[in-house]
Amino acid sequence: MQIFTIILCAAVLIATALPxxxxxxxxxxxxxxxxxxxxFLILVAIILAYIFLDFKWAYKLLLLLVLSASLLYQLRFVLVYMPFYKTQAKDSTNHSSETSFSLLVSNVRMESDHKERLNMLVKKYDPDILLLTEPNYDWAASISKLDENFPYAIKHPLENTYGMMLLSKLPLTESSVNFLVKDDVPSFFSKITLPSGTKIDFYGVHPQPPQPGSDTYERDTELLIIGRKIRESNNPTIVAGDLNDVxxxxxxxxxxxxxxxxxPREGRGLFNTYNVFVPLLRYPLDHIFYSSEFGLTTLKKLEDIGSDHFxxxxxxxxxxxxxNTEDIEKPxxxxxxEVEEKIENGKKESAEE
Structure with missing residues (x-):
């Protein structure tokens, strides 16, 4: 048991240090x-180290202190999402049919055969705007059943898991499909007109995740390029999609x-959307970020539709x-x-591929 404990302690400390x-x-x-x-694994390591490690007390105490510091460090990342923490995005104080709307975001999982479950979900919750990531042409054919209820749309299905579709009951104008970093990974932009006549900027994104053979500079660059556009426009803005990031x-x-x-997750919960199939390894990868002009009326993680994302x-x-914001941070x-440097470096890396 002592060897297992030493290996576990080393593993969690390396996992904490690498980022x-x-x-x-x-x-x-x-x-x-x-x-x-x-x-959680650090907590287990602390308990096992206290019980099973046959070290001199001074060395054992030092290890326990390092492990405890690592535990506190890891927890600080997620504590802001706990319900006892203050919310950054405030609840709406003036709900109106002219200015309110709902948005449903779903990674459908391209290989999923449960296409009708998405259609049933959309009918159940009846959102004003629907953003789908990973649809291919089979998915597009299935989703066409919804066209009657969503007269405005941007559709860009792909067979590489980076297709996207934006369906809306509200008018979409100045819409574009953009390839900010890679030629086969699109993002969407559109202006959405509310019933009141107000136009808001909408960005739909689904960058590549970190995985063997694929580093994160493309994902990071795409997000930061959109961030720069938002900062330059200073318009009311929503960014949504599977960001493949926490x-x-x-x-x-x-x-x-x-x-x-x-x-809106801060102070309300993690709302882990991935991975449906592995409950112990779930993270909040699907996001909806927005500017201070909006008040929150609803935030829900919905039921399983056969995808690997909720x-x-x-x-x-x-x-x-x-x-509608509290203590919003400014750069x-x-x-x-740093943003400009990361954008330029990311573009160079992409060009060299």
Whole structure:
């Protein structure tokens, strides 16, 4: 048991230390994801080390202190999402049919054969806007049943798991399918017109995840390019999709800080959307970030539809006269420079592929 405990202690300390390295390498950035799981394993390591390690007390105490510090470090990433923590995005104070709308985001899993379950889900919750990631042409054919209820759409199905579709009951204008970093990974932009006549900017995204053979510079660059567009426009904005990143990662936090968007999960829960099939390894990968002009009316993780992601439903109300954020962070000069540097480096890396 002592050998197992030593191996476990070494593993959790390495997993905690690796993300400190400022690198886009997949084998480093992958440890940004399982903060809660690593924290649990550290707790197990502390208990086992106290009971089974036959070290001199001074060395044992030092190890226990290092493990305890690592546990606190891991927990700090997820504590902001606990219900006892203050919310950054405020609840709506002025709900109106002219300014309120709902958005359903779902990664459908391209290989899934449960296409009718999505159609039933959409009929059940009846969102005003529907963003789907991973649809291919088979999915597009199935989803066409919804066209009557969603007269406005951007459809770009692909067979590489990076297809996207945006369906809307609200008018879409100035719509575009963009390839910001890679030629086969699209993102969407559109202006959505609310019943009140107000136009809001909408970005739909699904960048590549960190995985063997694929580092994170493409994902990071795409998000930061969108962040720069948001900052330059200063318009009411929503960014949604499968970001293949957790809200507490360095890039995600830098993106939100630079674009001055809020995460409605903070103070409300993790709302883990991936992986449906592995309950012990679930992370919040699907996100809906938005600017301070919106108040929150609803935030729900929906039921399983046969995908490896749970759908996410949000209700928002456009109320620019209200202060709907608390302590929203703003970037300093160094962080602004970091964004520009990461964008340029990411473009160079992509061009060299």
């Amino acid at each position: 400190f390295i400022n690198s886009a390498a997949w084998w480093i950035r992958i440890f940004d994801f399982p903060r809660t799981q690593i924290a 809200g507490w990662s360095v890039t995600s936090k830098l993106f939100r800080k630079y674009s001055e968007l809020v995460d 759908p996410l439903l949000i209700g928002l109300n456009f109320e620019p006269e209200e202060d 300093d000069a160094d962080e602004k420079a």
